[in-house]
Amino acid sequence: MNTNLSRFRPLRAVFAAVVAIAATAAAAAPAVTAQLDRADIALGDSAQLTISVSGSSADDISPPVVPGLEFDAVGQSSQFQSINGVTTSTTSITYSVTPQREGNFTIPALSRGSNPLVLHVQPGNGRSTAAGNGSGASSLPPPAIGGLSAGETQLIQDGAAFARLLLPKHELYVGETVPVEIQVGLRPGLVASLNGLPTLNADAFTLNKLTSQPEQTQEVVAGKPYTVLTWHSVLAAVKPGDFSLTVETPLTVQMRSAPRRPQMPEGMFGDSMFNDPFFQSFFGGGTTEKQITVASDPDALTVLTLPAAGRPADFSGAVGQFAVSSELSAARTAAGDPLTLRLKVTGTGSFDRVNSGMLGEVNGWKTYHPTANFAPADSAGYSGEKDFEQALIPMQPGRQTVPALAFSFFNPETRRYESKLTTPLSVEVSPASAGSLATTAAPSAGATPASEPPRYGLRPDQVETGGTVANLRPLYFQPWFVGAQSTLALGFAGGLIFLRRRERRANDADGTRRREASGAIGRCLAEMDAACAEQDTARFFESARGALQQKLAARWHVAPASITIAEIDARLNGEGGEIRRIFTLADQAAYSGQHLTTADFRQWKETIRDQLKDTEVL
Amino acid sequence: MRFSNMLTRRVALVAALTLPICLVTARAAGDVQPGVKTTATSGYSAAALYNQANADARNGKTGTAILNYERALLLAPNDADVAANLRFVRARAGLPDAPENWFVRSLTFARPNTLAWFGSFGLVLAGMSLLLVRLQPQRRLAFRSLTVVGALLVATALGSAITTWPMMKAAVIITGETPARISPVLDAEPAFKLRAGETVTVRAGHEGFALMQTSAGRSGWVARADLVRVVPQPSDRSPSNYQSSIISTLWNP
Numbered sequence: 001m002n003t004n005l006s007r008f009r010p011l012r013a014v015f016a017a018v019v020a021i022a023a024t025a026a027a028a029a030p031a032v033t034a035q036l037d038r039a040d041i042a043l044g045d046s047a048q049l050t051i052s053v054s055g056s057s058a059d060d061i062s063p064p065v066v067p068g069l070e071f072d073a074v075g076q077s078s079q080f081q082s083i084n085g086v087t088t089s090t091t092s093i094t095y096s097v098t099p100q101r102e103g104n105f106t107i108p109a110l111s112r113g114s115n116p117l118v119l120h121v122q123p124g125n126g127r128s129t130a131a132g133n134g135s136g137a138s139s140l141p142p143p144a145i146g147g148l149s150a151g152e153t154q155l156i157q158d159g160a161a162f163a164r165l166l167l168p169k170h171e172l173y174v175g176e177t178v179p180v181e182i183q184v185g186l187r188p189g190l191v192a193s194l195n196g197l198p199t200l201n202a203d204a205f206t207l208n209k210l211t212s213q214p215e216q217t218q219e220v221v222a223g224k225p226y227t228v229l230t231w232h233s234v235l236a237a238v239k240p241g242d243f244s245l246t247v248e249t250p251l252t253v254q255m256r257s258a259p260r261r262p263q264m265p266e267g268m269f270g271d272s273m274f275n276d277p278f279f280q281s282f283f284g285g286g287t288t289e290k291q292i293t294v295a296s297d298p299d300a301l302t303v304l305t306l307p308a309a310g311r312p313a314d315f316s317g318a319v320g321q322f323a324v325s326s327e328l329s330a331a332r333t334a335a336g337d338p339l340t341l342r343l344k345v346t347g348t349g350s351f352d353r354v355n356s357g358m359l360g361e362v363n364g365w366k367t368y369h370p371t372a373n374f375a376p377a378d379s380a381g382y383s384g385e386k387d388f389e390q391a392l393i394p395m396q397p398g399r400q401t402v403p404a405l406a407f408s409f410f411n412p413e414t415r416r417y418e419s420k421l422t423t424p425l426s427v428e429v430s431p432a433s434a435g436s437l438a439t440t441a442a443p444s445a446g447a448t449p450a451s452e453p454p455r456y457g458l459r460p461d462q463v464e465t466g467g468t469v470a471n472l473r474p475l476y477f478q479p480w481f482v483g484a485q486s487t488l489a490l491g492f493a494g495g496l497i498f499l500r501r502r503e504r505r506a507n508d509a510d511g512t513r514r515r516e517a518s519g520a521i522g523r524c525l526a527e528m529d530a531a532c533a534e535q536d537t538a539r540f541f542e543s544a545r546g547a548l549q550q551k552l553a554a555r556w557h558v559a560p561a562s563i564t565i566a567e568i569d570a571r572l573n574g575e576g577g578e579i580r581r582i583f584t585l586a587d588q589a590a591y592s593g594q595h596l597t598t599a600d601f602r603q604w605k606e607t608i609r610d611q612l613k614d615t616e617v618l
Numbered sequence: 619m620r621f622s623n624m625l626t627r628r629v630a631l632v633a634a635l636t637l638p639i640c641l642v643t644a645r646a647a648g649d650v651q652p653g654v655k656t657t658a659t660s661g662y663s664a665a666a667l668y669n670q671a672n673a674d675a676r677n678g679k680t681g682t683a684i685l686n687y688e689r690a691l692l693l694a695p696n697d698a699d700v701a702a703n704l705r706f707v708r709a710r711a712g713l714p715d716a717p718e719n720w721f722v723r724s725l726t727f728a729r730p731n732t733l734a735w736f737g738s739f740g741l742v743l744a745g746m747s748l749l750l751v752r753l754q755p756q757r758r759l760a761f762r763s764l765t766v767v768g769a770l771l772v773a774t775a776l777g778s779a780i781t782t783w784p785m786m787k788a789a790v791i792i793t794g795e796t797p798a799r800i801s802p803v804l805d806a807e808p809a810f811k812l813r814a815g816e817t818v819t820v821r822a823g824h825e826g827f828a829l830m831q832t833s834a835g836r837s838g839w840v841a842r843a844d845l846v847r848v849v850p851q852p853s854d855r856s857p858s859n860y861q862s863s864i865i866s867t868l869w870n871p
Contacts, residue, residue, distance in 0.1 A: 174666075175669070204666075206670065206673035209677055209678075236673060238666050238670045238673065239666030239669075239670075241661070352676065457706065458672055458675055458676070458706060459699040459703050461669045461672050462665040462668055462669060462699060463665070468663040469661060469663070469693065470661050470662075472662055472693070472848070472849045473849050474730035474778075474779070474782055475731045476734045476779040477779070477786060481738075485738060488741055488742065489741060492744075495745075495749050499749065499752040500752070503752065
């Protein structure tokens, strides 16, 4: 008996377990619990609310609706327990709870028997000032600027990110540079990665290279915390016009998606176990990643052309505010010994366009082509000092003066061109020593005589004075231009053909006579037909005679009126009996009032047409 | 009465001939926008392209720098600054300079559009003088001279068009290490690689690829995203889209 009982005990246990699991899976009502990680937060911070459901899937969980609180799902977990043969599954979803105002908020009970949760929101400090992780690769500070403004911050993809372009002004001159800030706000937990540096979406501007290590700060926008990446750069206007400027950057965001249900066969546990989020996440459900581009709100910018009035001759295109000074490497030297003249241009603006030819040919001095070096004072290169160095050799002893150097630029604040002059520099030049003459050949390795153009390096920017064209394709490849020229050429060709034909006709008397006769014959035949229709015998024969007269006159080069019966007899030597008969009948019909029948008219018409044809061979 | 008819016919003839010129001039007035006070939202100017190219060159964007120099050179072929900087950027990138023969050099004394207008004027001059020779034969010598001048202007414009024609099919590689594939599919075998800034000739297109030929005569299929035509085609993307294509993960929360 014991043996039997012991044999059946495992079967009973299995049966009991099956019954228990089936009962749990089929009959147990899902239990919902909610928990806040803290009850007091400051405005701008977020609390975490975890909602757990036993015996159900994540699809059954939805965040509560509380005015003034925003719930964003940030995580999901699943537990699968088997205790004493009883299996339970618990799914939890964690929400980030972000208050949009201060005050006390009550999150209602999510199930019968549980208590509501209360969240106290204290006044916050708005934008937090969490320290960034550095200001980029450069150790220089960002450009000192003020008055940056940006349009309304446009959040994208359910508030996952935003981009902002902060500009100090919205009216620039061509060649002018302004410091700008580009900010990209990323919502932790929603943005997986930043896939590239921000780029400008306008070809009329250039942006200095952006660092791969932007400044990072924390900021609350629309009640949500964001990690804000800030790049400091310099924007340069390249061409005039009205533009809409935006910056954009590619991102990967995480989106919560409906779980994928694997096609699993239904077993003894039914389908409910495979609907569990644990299995769903195992099969790839939960969140998906999506590539998006976040762009800033368009900023309207007007780029003006530099005025032509008052432009100095030595203006090289520099736009900004600059100061100049100059110095010589020594106050005393010997004739033939090289000196270095240094021009310092300091300030803020487009240093790319700061250029100086220094001294050209100066009496008593041998000058060489200058070299330039720029030392930025900020990470963006908006302010700094550009030094021009020029090798000079005094050729004559005595007190020599290095002339003042001029530097011109356009000041966008005053909207005028300004020219700055350095003070002339004096140098005491002693007579040449024996060794100094040798040095006149090459004062330094890189110096080239000033009269030669620089062989290396980019030539400076140009001042834009010309107009613009809408199309790069030259006119002679544009269909409308080719069409217009073809029309013109065809018109001339047509005119030429017309004139040539007119001339040819004017020179062809026979042809003219024939054409005139042909026209007159046609008119006579038409009149003959009309007379036939009206049964007017006299008019019929008169028209017939006229047609024959025209024909014969053209043939014999005489006037039609001169063609008479006598003339016909004389020229045809008795032939042309039918013609003579028609002429005779014409006279008779005019005076006798003779009438023909319809059949006669038809017969005479044929006869007359035959005679007109026959006269071709007369 | 006869005099009045003749006068009317001549006036009609002149009007018919000058109407296309008026239309062309009106069109040109709409095409060229003087850039002193007006502000245009689009358009190309040689100086702006040159300055843009300089900015690209300073930022290390060799491809777009050469592209903009080429475009600037198209608008201002005799601009020494553009030619010098183009040579410099090409030399810095280790790219060969484009060869130029005497015929091309001799026809770059003026902008192509200027030469096109000269040609148009020459056509009118030659055509009118040919007609006037017929109408007033007593001034045959003067009108024949004008015909020759007009024909020369037309020939100059045609020569300029012939020398500029290759640029209509030219494109610049803007992405470094661009593979030229043996067929227009992404998984095709790369035949060779092109450097950013190389100027190539586009022979054909197929979906997202262009069949191009280098100056050395090598051909291959290149993704359209990796090259930009010097003269944009209507089907091309906007110039602002080729700014930068850095795809790298910089920040991870």
